[in-house]
Amino acid sequence: MASADSETRPQEAIPQAVKIIIAGGFGAGKTTLVASVSEITPLSTEEVMTEASYGVDDIGGVEHKTTTTVALDFGRITINHDIVLYLFGTPGQNRFWFMWDELAEGALGAVVLADTRRLDTCFHAVDFFERRGVPFVVAVNRFEGSTVYREEEVREALDVSAEVPIVLADARERESCKEVLVELVTHVIRGRDPVMSG
Amino acid sequence: MNTSDERYGARTSGPGDGPAGRSPGHQPPPWYRGRGHPTSEGPSAGVALGDAPAGPLVRPYTMTRGRTRPSTGPRLDLVTIVVTARDLKERDREPEQEAIVRLCHRPISVAEISARLDIPLTVVRVLLGDLLADGDVRTRATMTQLPEKKVLQAVLDGIRRL
Numbered sequence: 001m002a003s004a005d006s007e008t009r010p011q012e013a014i015p016q017a018v019k020i021i022i023a024g025g026f027g028a029g030k031t032t033l034v035a036s037v038s039e040i041t042p043l044s045t046e047e048v049m050t051e052a053s054y055g056v057d058d059i060g061g062v063e064h065k066t067t068t069t070v071a072l073d074f075g076r077i078t079i080n081h082d083i084v085l086y087l088f089g090t091p092g093q094n095r096f097w098f099m100w101d102e103l104a105e106g107a108l109g110a111v112v113l114a115d116t117r118r119l120d121t122c123f124h125a126v127d128f129f130e131r132r133g134v135p136f137v138v139a140v141n142r143f144e145g146s147t148v149y150r151e152e153e154v155r156e157a158l159d160v161s162a163e164v165p166i167v168l169a170d171a172r173e174r175e176s177c178k179e180v181l182v183e184l185v186t187h188v189i190r191g192r193d194p195v196m197s198g
Numbered sequence: 199m200n201t202s203d204e205r206y207g208a209r210t211s212g213p214g215d216g217p218a219g220r221s222p223g224h225q226p227p228p229w230y231r232g233r234g235h236p237t238s239e240g241p242s243a244g245v246a247l248g249d250a251p252a253g254p255l256v257r258p259y260t261m262t263r264g265r266t267r268p269s270t271g272p273r274l275d276l277v278t279i280v281v282t283a284r285d286l287k288e289r290d291r292e293p294e295q296e297a298i299v300r301l302c303h304r305p306i307s308v309a310e311i312s313a314r315l316d317i318p319l320t321v322v323r324v325l326l327g328d329l330l331a332d333g334d335v336r337t338r339a340t341m342t343q344l345p346e347k348k349v350l351q352a353v354l355d356g357i358r359r360l
Contacts, residue, residue: 014305014338017277018345043313074309079356086277178360185354
């Protein structure tokens with residue numbers, strides 16, 4: 001390439017990363033969705049946490065520490081030379097809530113994957129994103145053998161406001177997952193700049 | 199576990215995927231515990247899956263000399279992008295740090311470093327803190343606020359193009 005010497009050569013630009021959270025109950029299809037759109041095979045990273053636990057019958061007041069490992073699955077989509085999008089699945093178990101704060105920090109938005117057979121498993125996610133002010137869409141993952149509900153029924157059951165989009169999805173289908181993400185980012189843009197909605 | 203590995207394995211990796219310089223004969227680093235994370239390198243990386251008890255074990259914080267967070271430097275988010283400095287100096291580094299500077303010749307996120315090297319996130323953050331302090335790697339600060347409109351629009355266009 002050009003023979004610029006190393007002293008004057010500018011440092012290579014570092015891409016900017018943006019993050020979308022894929023939330024939902026255990027078995028709702030989070031990792032399936034990530035795998036459907038990710039350009040890499042989903043990766044799993046681990047956080048080792050030391051938790052202090054206080055037993056209810058611990059009369060000595062002794063603090064027990066246990067080490068817990070939380071796995072986070074994620075995928076990547078290179079948007080262009082300057083932007084990389086990461087999709088992070090939330091840990092399935094509720095006791096790993098502490099990871100959600102880190103996930104939510106700076107997140108562009110979230111997809112709440114709902115399984116209509118166990119709709120209550122995504123209540124926590126809806127609550128969390130509402131409280132944190134993270135824009136989200138609800139994607140109703142179609143499972144074989146599950147009853148098909150109308151959007152209004154899901155909206156009422158989840159008690160989400162009218163502006164939160166609710167879409168039907170099939171986490172195994174790439175096109176369907178793309179539509180969910182398009183819906184989310186459109187929703188985020190609309191929330192940012194109501195006049196420019198489209 | 200195995201069924202999901204199979205599912206991961208069935209997917210083909212995207213272009214440019216995987217750390218540079220890895221070959222089928224690549225040997226796992228000494229601390230690798232061989233738990234068979236579904237990375238895109240897969241079995242071709244020469245890692246025998248499921249041999250967890252046989253490998254040498256290093257307790258995570260041994261690598262960091264007991265530290266659980268970086269001493270100084272910028273906050274390292276899950277998606278903070280790290281790249282190895284162009285003018286990387288020859289010097290003695292811990293094997294894990296050496297692995298990181300090799301991996302980061304292409305810009306890569308903190309979470310990916312952790313996943314690909316199979317080192318817990320907290321430990322990666324500490325190791326990166328040292329590398330940053332020594333000027334071996336550079337990072338781009340992650341945003342803590344919603345990205346600009348033009349970034350959002352680019353993301354939207356990018357997803358549509360998939």
